[in-house]
Amino acid sequence: MAGDPMKKQTMYFRMVTSSLIRRRSRMLVALLAVAIGATVLSGLVTIYYDIPRQMGQEFRSYGANLIFIPSGDGSALSMDAADAAADFIPADDIVGMAPYRYETVKINEQPFMAAGTDMEEVKKTSPYWFVSGEWPENDGSVLVGQEVADYIRLSPGDTFTVTGTDIKDESFSRDFIVSGIVQTGGTEEGFIFLSLSDLEGLMGNEGELDVVECSISASQTVLDDIVKQITENVEGVTPRLVKRVTQSEGTVLTKLQALVYLVTVIVLLLTMICVATTMMAVVAERRKEIGLKKALGAANKSIVMEFLGECLFLGGLGGLLGVVLGFVFAQTISVNVFSRSISFQPLLIPVTLAVSIAITALACLLPVRSATDVDPAIVLRGE
């Protein structure tokens, strides 16, 4: 038996592989158990890491969480300053950015508030607006708030005339088509929304804004940082967080993440114990084999090594299967729930592999230990 190390190693591999092949059905059971554990592990951890990002996107349906208002006393916000401020926000995180300019105009000699804005951006910053009719697509068509529409009896498709005086005190008059009626439940229902260029055309000057609404997909700390940077670096703009949205988002997101975290921990713990018991059942069956080997003169250490070799193989293969299946599973969930694909966490591959090998090894060693500790004669006799 004391041959050269090469031979010993070949023998070791032969024993491990033949043990795996001879006992196909049992090994399949064990492999399945490990793979299930690994799938749950990698799937849940991927979801856990992706939840804040995915949910953060959902929370953007609450609308703007940061607004720019003019600094100082009521002067207008210049377009350039707003653009300069926007540069401090990471471009990938911007969901939408809608500029607003408010002016008082008259319809039938009654004053109304008109808001000039960028409709495409409004759709992104205020996804909760309920528009009956169509969103305006070209100049000359406008959105009218529900209250205004009720008050002057407008419905989509109607034409009305807007009059007023521009900044040089010259009067203007222009016809607009109502493309849709907007319902929000808030003050927006009392406004008329037209494109910024239309309003600038009426008023006769450009580049002035009253407020810019930004919807940013970022955590509270990142937002605080953005506010700080803009305050320090950009003149003429005061960034303000919309507290109701940012604060509440933080609270709810933390809760949700804690929920998924706890669920993940409990599910993992239970699954891992399940895997371990199955492995123990599979190994416990081989007490006789261990007894026989010991009777033939095998050292405890070499028996343990042999089992560890099998575990390495089972844990590795099961872990790999689990990584793939877990990702497929997390992807399915993400696509179904959030309609977005999930980002793959490369770090999970080694972690999943390590955990599945460790658990398999631990589950093997317990019964193997108890079998090797006992006198082979007793084991062989079946006691």
Add this chain to the structure above:
Amino acid sequence: MFWRMVRGAFFRQKGKMFMIAFTIALGASLATAMLNVMLDVGDKVNQELKTYGANINVVPKEASLLDDLYGVEKDSGVSDQYLKEAELGNIKTIFWAFNIVDFTPYFDTKVKLISGDSEVKLVGTWFNHHLELPTGESLDTGMKNMKNWWEVSGDWLTDQDENSAMVGSLVSGRNNIKAGDVITIEFQGKTKELTVKGIFNAGSDEDEAIYVPLQVAQKLAEHEGLVSSVEVSALTTPDNELSRRAAQNPDGLSIKEWETWYCTAYVSSISYQIQEVITDSVAKPIRQVAESEGAILEKTQLLMLLITILSLVGSALGISNLVTASVMERSREFGLLKAIGAHNSPVSWLVLTEILVTAVVGGTAGYFAGLGFAQIIGQSVFGSAIDIKPMVIPLVAVLVFLVTLAGSIPSIRLLLSLRPAEVLHGR
């Protein structure tokens, strides 16, 4: 004889049976915990989303445009419309009263700040109002619960602080007001001194106003018993096609649809019911809050459902795997039983009974352990207990039963198909 053999099996292989029972218990507890949490997560998250504030705004008919649109001052003689304070308790008597979490009335007026802004919005409201309902119940409600994102330096007001006020950060910044200062306000020639108890930062229009207890503002404007608007925070069900149609025109529904709509906690039906109990009012869903809540609620529920399915599948596979492994292990026993003349069916029954008895024991233990896990999740995440749903019991029972059968039957059949001599020989 049959039962003696079953009992014998338990005593002889205590360790193994215990392990099976343990695994089944783990699987069952996982299923119980996840199902309970999943069924309750909707309510819990809905409660959390209340931090976004009110989702229904109640205003008097016709009056809503005045302030926002024309900048027309209230009390300037035109059609001033108000709601009656005395009717507010009715909000808690509607069909969905149980879903009304909080509500707060507001009385808005404009005042002059002596030694400061010429015009400031003064809002009278409830801070922590104790209300006796017509039904005999009582309720504490008010701003303090509804605006929990406000950052207050100093203290919150209470309804009894008739000579104090809370000042918005923008007003205080402009006029250099600090907590503890005394400010004087003037309304149509009358003046009143108020001690500033706190400065708040709400991050919205509210920062432009001074808040006082409701009766103070009403007395100042000589409009006792009237309020300008009410904000209501209600637990709602996400909108669907029916509720959208109903929101546009409740009269356009068939009687059956109307009943379904009225008896479901849609934001539109709750608004409708509030309008019924408050004279001349319009209750409008605040879409920003109502709509988003629905979206987030649906996503969370779906997410939990899918995680639950994963853990159910995981525990099902785990259990059936172990059962398979432990049945396979007994090939020699099968061989022996068959060699001494046992028929296939009694042998299968014997093993099945053993395993099912184990499953019942393990499943029961697991169910109670699962309730414990569910409560751990509920307490640590939401700070409240998870409702125990009785429907989880049959679900878990069926799951455990099916999974054990699925795990044992194929392996029993496999072993029975082997020839006793070969098995006993050890091949």
